[in-house]
Amino acid sequence: MKTVCNLDMCCGCMACIDICTKNAIRIERDLDVYNAVIDDKKCMRCGECKKVCQNCNDEIVKNEPLGWYQGWIKDETRQNSSSGGVAAAIEKYFYNSIGDVYSCCYKNGEFVFICADSISDIASFAGSKYVKSNPSGVYKAIKEKLRNGKKILFIGLPCQVSAVKLFVGENLEHGLFTVDLICHGTPTPELLYVYLNQHGIYQKMVSNILFRSKSNFQLITDAEYITTKGTCDAYSIAFLSGLDYTENCYYCNYACSARVSDITLGDSWGSELPKEEVKKGISLILANTSKGKYLLNAIQIAIQPVDKEKAIKENNQLCRPTERNSGRSYFFKEIKAGSSFDKIIWKIFPWICFKQLIKSILIKSRIIGGGAKYNPYGIIIQYK
Structure with missing residues (x-):
């Protein structure tokens, strides 16, 4: 082959x-x-x-950030965002004032990239997507628009940002603005559909999929929870533990502080800001180029410096790729043999699953409310 x-x-x-x-x-x-x-x-x-x-290509240009910040959008968009809604603020400003915006959404049963035709399209970009998405087709469209003098904003994972920059070439890059999202690694969409199918949920029947709400990691399809609201399902446990990414993710060239985009966005985990702000979501923001600085100065967000060393400590993909989980080979062997996704995760992570079962019972009994707090490395660290 x-x-x-x-x-x-x-x-x-x-x-x-x-x-x-x-x-x-x-x-x-x-x-x-x-x-x-x-x-x-x-x-x-x-x-x-x-x-x-x-x-x-061994000579992909990466830049050490010019500034390290944390912040959030100042309107209601923040509540619908995974963290502080800064991506939405950038997208709205660019769409209204500069040019076309491309990013990922769930459409017709697939995770694909589209060009926003309206503010409602931009709203569809919101939320983390813990699965590989397909940018196929947008590269040609972006290059053609850049040739015609159009300005373009592209928001995606670091590898996708690198791809679009390689595709359009240096001569057209002056009109291209890029935002990359701090990425822990991504599973294939086929794996997500295996999990959903085993729960009687089929992709063509689903109009929307959510993977998290602020610090609560739980898969939701069309506002329906697969497991008890407030608990972590098997798909999320696998993702958070680094169990089920594609092979390349464990060797990621972009898991470092030098970035391939104009702006890098993630979660400001461990922020020392007031608890009421942390609960609403706070974005980690890295301004990597002068174009990135320009966009951040233009948008309406609350923004302040963040400690670089702490930001790296709380987001380990800013210094190294996610480590391969020791149970990965067994997981894929069993999944490919048709075994139950839930049962495999129970076998690999019995203690985590047991705690989620107990939590589900307590929530259903109304002894506690729903909600769980996780660190970005996939270890459940606190329950409330």
Whole structure:
């Protein structure tokens, strides 16, 4: 099998598919890996796919942040955001004042990238998405618009930001503004659908999927909780523990303080700000370039400095990739054999699952309220 990059190291950015004029590349997806496979019969040996593949480029430019901040949007959008809503503030400003906005949403049963046609489209970008999304098709559209003098804002994971920058090239990059989201790693959407299907939920039937609300990590489909509201379900436990990412994520080139985008956003975990603000959500904000500084100065947010060392300590993807969980091989072996997702997680994490069961009983008995607090590394550290 001939692949664009090293076997099992494809991050699924899909840039190679967009660049190939002969449709000679397909993405082969397993539950635990992606591979960009080349059809030798169609391939013209032009090498364009390798030019846009970040795994084949050693000179991707990253910048150490010019400023480290924390903050939040000053309107009601904050309550619908995973953290402080700063991404929404940037998107709204750019859409109203500068140009087109591209980001990820759940649409027609798939996690895809779209160009916002309205403020309601921007609202659909809100929320964390703990699954790989598909930017295929948007690279060509973005490059064409940049050629025509349009300004573009692209918000995605670091590997997706890198892909769009490689695709458009340095000559057009002056019109491209980018925001990357601090990423712990991502599972394949196929794995998410296995979990949902085992609970009688099918992707084409679902109009919306939420993965967390502020510091509460729990999968919700169309406002319906798969497990007791306030408890952590098996899919979330697997994600938070670093159990089920695709292979490339454990070798991520972007898990460092130097960033590939103009602005980096995440959660300001461990913030020392007042508890009432922390509960509402606070974003960690890294201004990496002069373009990033410009956008932050233009939007209406509450913003203040944050301690760099503490921010890195609380977001370990700013210094290293997530470590592979020791149960990963067993997990995928059992999942591929058709075993129950829930039962596998119970076997790998019995104590965590037992605590969630007890919590579910207490919530149903109205002895405690729903809600759980987690650290960003996937270990449940506190219950309330």
